[in-house]
Amino acid sequence: METQAIHLHARVFHREGPPGAAWYVDIDDLDDQQPDDPFWYGWFGSQRAAVDAACRLLDHLAHDPLLDQHLARISERSLATVS
Numbered sequence: 262m263e264t265q266a267i268h269l270h271a272r273v274f275h276r277e278g279p280p281g282a283a284w285y286v287d288i289d290d291l292d293d294q295q296p297d298d299p300f301w302y303g304w305f306g307s308q309r310a311a312v313d314a315a316c317r318l319l320d321h322l323a324h325d326p327l328l329d330q331h332l333a334r335i336s337e338r339s340l341a342t343v344s
Contacts, residue, residue: 298335300332
């Protein structure tokens with residue numbers, strides 16, 4: 262069975278969020294044309310903290326031999342907890 266390559270990237274935005282957390286970051290598939298359902302997201306108090314968190318996770322995912330089995334979109338995880 263052939264495995265399709267996943268091309269992940271991080272996006273960081275300065276926007277209004279929870280108190281003390283004005284920096285939003287998410288990790289998504291580079292080929293995803295609708296970035297409304299990322300694989301991971303978070304809110305941080307500084308741009309540096311947001312970038313550092315995304316880089317740590319991307320590094321971890323890059324070394325995960327079972328990435329296809331461990332990676333799920335936010336909506337997929339939400340549905341799994343409801344059932």
